[in-house]
Amino acid sequence: MILLFVLLLNSCVSKKKEGITIGISFETLQTEYWVASMEALKKECAEKNINVIEAVANGDANRQFEQVNNFIAKGVDGIIVAPKDAYTVIPIIKAANRANIPIGIYNRMPAKNSGQFVTVVADNYEITKRTVQHLCELAKGTNQKYKAMILIGDLGDINAVERRRGFNDAIAAYSDIIELVAEVPTEWNQEKALAGAINSLQAHHDINFIFTSSDFLFPSLISALKNTGKYHKIGHPKHVLLAGFDGDATAFNLLSKGYLDADGVQDLRLECKELIHAIVSRDSLTKPKVISDPGFVIHQKNLAETVNRMWGANLP
Amino acid sequence: MRKNALFYLCLIYYLVAALLVPGFFSANNSWSLIFNLLPLLIAAIGQMYVILTGGIDLSATAIMATSSVVGGYIMSSDYGLNIPLSPLVLVVGVAAMLAIGMLIGLINGLSVSILGMPAFMVTLATMIFFNGLAVWITGSQNIYNLPEAFNNLFYTSVLWLPIPIWIGAIVLLLGFFILNKTVLGQWIYAVGMNGKTARVSGIHVGATTVFAYVFSGFCVSMAAILYTSRLETASPVMGQNILLDIIGAVIIGGSSLYGGKGKIHMTTLGAVFIILLDNSLNLMGLSYFMIMIIKGAVIVSAVLLNEWKQKSTV
Numbered sequence: 001m002i003l004l005f006v007l008l009l010n011s012c013v014s015k016k017k018e019g020i021t022i023g024i025s026f027e028t029l030q031t032e033y034w035v036a037s038m039e040a041l042k043k044e045c046a047e048k049n050i051n052v053i054e055a056v057a058n059g060d061a062n063r064q065f066e067q068v069n070n071f072i073a074k075g076v077d078g079i080i081v082a083p084k085d086a087y088t089v090i091p092i093i094k095a096a097n098r099a100n101i102p103i104g105i106y107n108r109m110p111a112k113n114s115g116q117f118v119t120v121v122a123d124n125y126e127i128t129k130r131t132v133q134h135l136c137e138l139a140k141g142t143n144q145k146y147k148a149m150i151l152i153g154d155l156g157d158i159n160a161v162e163r164r165r166g167f168n169d170a171i172a173a174y175s176d177i178i179e180l181v182a183e184v185p186t187e188w189n190q191e192k193a194l195a196g197a198i199n200s201l202q203a204h205h206d207i208n209f210i211f212t213s214s215d216f217l218f219p220s221l222i223s224a225l226k227n228t229g230k231y232h233k234i235g236h237p238k239h240v241l242l243a244g245f246d247g248d249a250t251a252f253n254l255l256s257k258g259y260l261d262a263d264g265v266q267d268l269r270l271e272c273k274e275l276i277h278a279i280v281s282r283d284s285l286t287k288p289k290v291i292s293d294p295g296f297v298i299h300q301k302n303l304a305e306t307v308n309r310m311w312g313a314n315l316p
Numbered sequence: 317m318r319k320n321a322l323f324y325l326c327l328i329y330y331l332v333a334a335l336l337v338p339g340f341f342s343a344n345n346s347w348s349l350i351f352n353l354l355p356l357l358i359a360a361i362g363q364m365y366v367i368l369t370g371g372i373d374l375s376a377t378a379i380m381a382t383s384s385v386v387g388g389y390i391m392s393s394d395y396g397l398n399i400p401l402s403p404l405v406l407v408v409g410v411a412a413m414l415a416i417g418m419l420i421g422l423i424n425g426l427s428v429s430i431l432g433m434p435a436f437m438v439t440l441a442t443m444i445f446f447n448g449l450a451v452w453i454t455g456s457q458n459i460y461n462l463p464e465a466f467n468n469l470f471y472t473s474v475l476w477l478p479i480p481i482w483i484g485a486i487v488l489l490l491g492f493f494i495l496n497k498t499v500l501g502q503w504i505y506a507v508g509m510n511g512k513t514a515r516v517s518g519i520h521v522g523a524t525t526v527f528a529y530v531f532s533g534f535c536v537s538m539a540a541i542l543y544t545s546r547l548e549t550a551s552p553v554m555g556q557n558i559l560l561d562i563i564g565a566v567i568i569g570g571s572s573l574y575g576g577k578g579k580i581h582m583t584t585l586g587a588v589f590i591i592l593l594d595n596s597l598n599l600m601g602l603s604y605f606m607i608m609i610i611k612g613a614v615i616v617s618a619v620l621l622n623e624w625k626q627k628s629t630v
Contacts, residue, residue: 056604060557062543063604069348070598074339087460088549091467099344111460154456187456 020078021051022279023071025064026106027084029056031216032248033266034082036311037106040272041080048276061088068092072099078279079103086111086158093117102282104275109158109290118278120291122266124159127295128166128245131264132211134297135243136174138261139209146241148209149182149200151193151217160188163213163245178209186217193217197224208240215246215263215312218254233258234300247298248312255303262299268311322570322585326592333596340599349595351470351546354484355539356558357587360565361491362535364583365528367566368495370508370575371428371435373532376562378446379417380555383537385450387413388459388550391466395459406463413544414537420446421533425526450552459550469545480542487538492580494531504528508575564615565590572622589614 022045029035038054045052053071057064061084071079072095079096083089086108093115096103105119139146150167153160164183171178181204184196193212201207201224208230212221225231225240232239235258244251247265254260274291298306307313334341359376366373389396391409399405420442427438465472469479495501503524506514515521544550569586571578593614597607 053599053601054603055598055601058557058604059553060555061547061549061551062554063557065547066348066352066594067598069351070345070595073342073345073348074599075342075344085458087458088547088551091546091548 019049019051020280021053021074021076022078022080022276023053023055023068023074023076024080025055025057025067025071026082027057027061027064028059030059031214032250032312032315033214033216033246036248036315037082037268037272040268040311041106041276044269044272044276048280050276050280057084059084061085064088065092065095068095072096072101076101078282080106080275080279082106083108083110090114102279104279106271106275107159118275118289118291120271120275120278120293122159122271122293122295124162124245125166125169127264127266127297128163128211128213129170131243131245131262131297132167132170133173134262134299135209135211135241136170136178139177139241140174144177144208146178146209147181147204147206148178148211149184149197149204149207150180150210151184151186151197151212151214151221153213154187155185157188160213167211167213181207186213186220188214188216190217190220194220194223197221198227201225201228201230210240210242212244215244215248215251218244218250222254222259231259234261246312247310249315250312252307252310252313255298255300258300262297263310264295265298265306265310266295267293267309269309322568322582322589326585326589329589329592329596333592337596337599340596345595345599349591351478351480352595353587353591354480355542356561356565356591357584358484358487358542359536359539359558359562360569360583360587361487361580362532363562364566364569364571364578364580365491365495365504365535366435366532367563367571367573368504368508368575368578369525369528370511371525371528372439372563372573373421373424373529373536374436374439374559375420375424375442375446376532376536377555377559378443378450379420379533379536380540380543380558381450381552382420382446383413383417383540384544384550384554385453385459385552386416387541387544388462389453391462392459392550393461393463395461403465406466409463409466410541413541414534417533417535417537417540418530419533421530422526424533425529428529429522429525447552454552456552458552460548462544462548462550466545467548469542483538483542487535488580488584491531491535495580500524500527505576508572508577510576560611560615561590561594564611564618567615567622568618570618570622573619586618 024041026034026038042052055067068079079101081092089110090112093103097115103117105117107121109119109121148171152164155161182200184200186193230240242260243262245264247263251263271293298310363373387409390412391405424439424442427433428435472479503519506519507521507524511521543554565587566583568589569582
């Protein structure tokens with residue numbers, strides 16, 4: 001009876017509005033980045049008077065496949081998927097293509113270029129390279145030698161691979177002053193990041209240059225730095241040069257308080273706007289299309305002028 | 317009327333959802349419901365056998381993941397054994413998936429019946445062990461590039477019906493036949509009703525228990541075949557969140573957690589109800605977490621109802 005009441009109540013509350021409907025399925029909402037992305041997509045849809053059905057698969061690729069099939073059954077006009085990985089999204093693309101519904105893939109490039117879809121993805125390599133280059137320039141200005149550490153993500157994820165590549169290429173140009181001594185595998189897991197960072201900082205007391213492949217690992221990294229007596233503000237003689245990637249609220253907080261030197265920021269608003277536009281204009285039905293977000297680097301010198309574009313600084 | 321309550325509940329829920337939820341009553345959604353139902357139903361039938369003997373199989377998700385990974389290891393063209401694609405690879409891969417599921421079921425069954433360990437502890441331990449093994453074998457990576465024939469299972473028809481429907485129907489009929497038309501089926505009920513009485517009556521309690529766990533392993537790996545095919549990917553974390561649905565389908569179907577009571581057609585209705593719930597709430601745009609809350613509440617209600625029925629019959 002309660003269930004029937006829920007059905008009845010929901011049908012009264014959610015009278016179908018005029019206009020088109022887009023189904024959005026996210027693999028997870030476990031980090032700030034995904035929550036902010038979902039909110040930005042919904043906001044963009046609201047501004048364009050587009051109805052949204054949302055679903056979260058909680059890390060289960062099968063459930064995500066079922067959710068997209070439900071969208072198709074409902075006859076949505078477009079589908080947006082933030083997939084679990086680059087391969088499990090392929091049958092999802094095939095299902096949308098069979099139903100002739102435009103599909104957009106958010107933040108993860110499908111492994112195979114088969115089928116019709118549009119992908120929006122940050123230029124992980126370039127953003128990381130520019131961020132780390134900024135850090136390298138700061139290092140160069142001190143006339144010291146630096147020992148570097150990187151927290152790498154899940155190497156099954158192309159985003160993690162590209163960020164690692166960007167980092168390596170950036171520091172390679174400064175090999176006279178920067179030596180990479182530790183690569184911490186995190187598999188995008190905060191506990192693994194914490195344990196790995198503490199181990200590396202204890203094994204290499206002289207690490208003074210750190211990049212994390214995602215801002216959501218900052219709490220683990222800061223805990224490890226505090227644990228080993230290395231957490232100091234910019235300007236302190238023992239300050240560790242620090243940079244990250246994403247542009248979340250933690251990174252903004254660290255920048256504002258003077259602990260973080262630089263952060264590579266994904267231009268979330270641009271990504272969502274371009275993706276919705278591609279879905280509505282049904283671009284993806286004619287040819288595979290990749291929308292690349294060039295992103296930007298935020299650091300202490302340009303903080304005031306770029307903060308409005310940093311999504312983590314503008315969360316409610 | 318009381319015996320058919322779940323059937324009428326499903327029917328009324330379906331009709332109300334058809335009236336109120338846009339897109340629910342459509343050919344597309346009907347196929348979606350059927351395809352989503354099949355793996356869950358197959359796994360729930362296996363779980364029901366174990367629950368009928370008074371046990372529980374918490375390792376279902378680990379069996380699913382291990383079976384998926386073993387199949388992927390054999391069948392993938394760029395991972396594991398790297399065997400060139402041929403129909404034989406497909407047959408060997410599928411057979412290995414079923415074999416590993418039954419092997420884990422055998423370990424569970426022997427531990428419960430011969431070593432006398434509680435089913436809860438045994439299957440929890442095998443769940444942790446085989447989940448870890450699946451992740452270790454693959455280095456937590458998914459396995460791709462499976463044979464096209466395997467990936468297209470859901471889109472290939474035999475006698476006008478997609479293959480998964482035949483698989484579901486065969487497992488359903490097999491489950492029904494064993495329980496209702498064989499001595500083994502009577503033994504399974506008897507073991508769950510009262511193990512000691514069953515032993516005194518000359519029933520092979522140990523062998524019957526082992527069979528239930530092996531059958532559960534077989535069913536879960538059959539579900540793993542369907543999931544792996546549908547995703548075109550073998551995953552070490554496959555089915556991680558499906559245990560609640562599997563046990564929920566059996567309990568909503570009225571099977572007693574104390575063993576000895578349960579019917580195949582009721583478990584089928586239990587699985588149908590879970591899928592109807594999932595599908596309709598999803599189409600209404602409710603968040604995943606809200607769906608989980610509602611599903612959890614429905615399953616807890618079913619357990620409470622079960623408890624109440626149990627006490628009222630004592």
